[in-house]
Amino acid sequence: MPTPLDAIRTDVTIDPYKIGNLLFDPGYRETRTRIASILGSDRIFDKSLRPHLNHRQLLRLSLRIFKRLLELRDAHGWSDLEFTLACRLQDESLxxxxxxxTFVPVIASQGTQExxxxxxxxxxxxxxxxxxxxxxxxxxxNVQELETTARFDVTSGEFVISxxxxxxxxxxxxxxxxxxxHTIVQAVLHLPLPGNPLEYKPYGPHLFIVPVRSLKTHEPLPGITIGDIxxxxxxxxxxxxxGYVRFREVRIPRENMLMRHAQVTLTGEYVRPAHDKLSYGSMVALRAGIPVNLGWSLARAVTIALRYCIHRRQFAATPDGPEQPVITYASVKHRLYPLLATSYAYIIAGRELWAMYQKMLEEVVQQGNMESLAEMHSLSTALKVKSSTDCAKGLEEARKCMGGHGYSHMSGIGPxxxxxxxxxxxxxxxxxxxxxxxxxxxxxVSALRSSSSTPTSLTASRSSSSRSSSRSSGSSTSSRSSISSRSSPSSISTEHHLPPSSSYLLNTLLAPAQFYTQRSSVKTSGDWYSPAHQLSALEHRAAYLVLELxxxxxxxxxxxxxxxxxxxxRIASAHADVFVATTFRKCVARASSSNLLPDDCAYGLRLLCDIFCLGTLVAGLPELFESGFVDATQARLLRRALDEAVLVRMDVGSAVALTDAFAFTEFEMAGSVLGREDGKVYEGMWRAVREGESGKEREFLEECLEITGHYRRRRGSAKL
Ligand SMILES: Cc1cc2nc3c(=O)[nH]c(=O)nc-3n(C[C@H](O)[C@H](O)[C@H](O)COP(=O)(O)OP(=O)(O)OC[C@H]3O[C@@H](n4cnc5c(N)ncnc54)[C@H](O)[C@@H]3O)c2cc1C
Incomplete structure (x- = not known):
């Protein structure tokens, strides 16, 4: 008997596996399936147990889970990558x-070779x-106000952490x-003043490796007060x-200060780092990894919600007709399809961001080239801000799309x-x-202004900006055809080199009279489907916000x-929007032009990209209006274009295929009864309550009887 999902899939021409080729490294899906099936046959990894445990029980379970993962790693000879994947499949941090x-990457990036x-x-x-x-x-x-200190005792050659x-x-x-x-501690470095070893001078926060528990007994070491918050x-x-930790004059050897960049000599002299930005390299890594992970969380939630909304029926369209699946309602589609598009957008842009980070790391380590560090820092920060805001909001929206049952732990969206x-x-x-x-x-902006010889006049210089290359990612029209401006930013000359993600800032060189008279040339709702129109509007919005500030x-x-x-x-968010939309567009253009995808798949992906860009533009309408870039008619056309993309162009079959492309394994979906592939949601919910906690309600009999008997008892004693 085919499930409702199978019935939908029969008419779909999009091949999920081919779409998935854009989301995964080669071989990843197969490895994930193999590892997930090993985990799925071991009860300790059963996620349905978790909601019934309190914090301490959960901690104990997660320690046992990790120990079991180590055993499996050894038994199956897993590589580092496979082991990391097995940890990730737990869905929760361990x-x-x-x-x-954090600990390992910080030592790798801030520690010396020794x-x-x-x-x-x-x-x-x-x-x-x-x-x-x-x-x-x-x-x-406010890291500069951290109070933990690391005082260098020249006599013993140790740091004293307090x-x-x-x-x-x-x-x-x-x-x-x-x-x-052990822990790496950010502590303010204090060094003795030359010639006066009793007086100390602070040098700001630095990193120290501090042992906190005994390797033999796991008890806290002397001077350490430690615990769980x-x-x-x-x-x-x-x-x-x-956790928390306090240090009472804890002594560590000088070698425990991470000294790849700043150093303290044996005699207590401070050696400055060659480049003051080097210390935030590890922070960039953490931020750069966030968008893709959040994109995957949202992808899972959308897969669950879509499956459930296909299964769930409420209200009939005609008096005698059958009730309709709730996915047929415009308000459900308008919430779920843009979320599907958003999850693709962050997975694709997040993978690109991570690749850029790896490239930057190579340049820093192999060539000592720091040029792209500041850009990576700024971009990864913007993407961390926007992806976390959008995905947290999106997960909550996906839950609400499932009505009451969405709020049950069985939806799988809560965690x-x-x-x-x-x-x-x-x-x-x-x-x-x-x-x-x-x-x-x-x-x-300030560098552009000071390096621009002719701030508002018109001399062409392409070297200053990669605007033209970012624009070429769009499939049809060029940038200038989408803007009906009195002057074109591409004709401004400046020596300042803008990174590709900020190339739109060239626009800010225009005189206010010119910048504020730039208009979108959109005339029909169909025009809003043009990548050039979409991207120039997103870029204008970001440039406008920066200019205003x-x-x-x-x-x-x-x-x-x-x-x-x-x-x-708002600026960081608008900046991220430009990068995410541009990257998504490039991915679609590449996949279509290189025949990487058959036409149906390319169409589905392009439509998703349109839904993402149009939805982002609708959210940005306040700024687009304020800046005068779009007028009321163009705003109406924009909403109409989004309506058409969501309600007419996207069909439920394509949406299912696009979630199938995520290729979630049974093990990953096991945390959600509502997202069951076989559609047997109600049977699953019934079984979960009957087999799980059923019968345990008897343990509350006594308290319940005390409440219901309270009045009777009082009446009885009053009679006496
Ligand atoms: C789940 C979780 C895990 C964590 N893990 C770690 C960890 O492993 N190691 C670790 O060291 N830390 C960890 N943290 C701490 C975390 O990094 C900080 O809580 C975070 O950086 C925010 O800093 P804060 O708490 O000082 O917020 P605050 O700065 O006190 O923020 C309070 C409010 O003030 C606003 N605000 C503060 N300053 C400004 C400003 N200049 N301009 C405008 N608004 C401002 C903020 O927006 C916020 O609304 C963790 C936190 C969480 C929630």
């Missing part, structure tokens, strides 16, 4: 995750398990609560032991949301870090940055 994603040779093999064996302790009770965002007061307790540290035996919001990160929403805060609060992107874009800062007296921190969030 007490060792921060060891792998430090790496000493620590990394121990880390690989999980003999040393570490984490990264930056945040304190009273300070997180937490001067309660507020300087390290807090939130993933992996520290129960598991880690307890359950977190929405039950998220339940399997992670975020995805609880973990994703935290990404708006960790690795830097979004409102705080978006200022870094905005500052970088403002710097470009630049103007405000130059006219406000005194210049007050902090009164603009809500704007910087």
């Amino acid at each position: 007490p060792t995750s921060l060891h792998d994603i 430090q790496q040779a000493y620590w990394l093999p121990r880390c690989k064996r999980y003999e040393v398990v570490g984490c990264y302790a930056q945040t304190e009770l009273a300070h997180g965002s 937490s001067p007061r309660l507020e300087s307790t390290k807090w939130w540290i993933g992996g520290l609560g129960v598991m880690a035996n 307890g359950p977190k919001a929405y039950g998220g990160f339940g399997t992670v032991d975020n 995805l949301f609880a973990n994703a929403t935290a990404s708006q805060t960790y690795e830097g609060d979004n409102y705080v870090i978006s200022q870094q992107t905005a500052r970088s874009l403002l710097k470009h 630049s103007t405000s800062l130059s006219t406000s007296t005194p210049q007050n940055w902090s009164s603009h921190t809500h704007t910087t969030h």
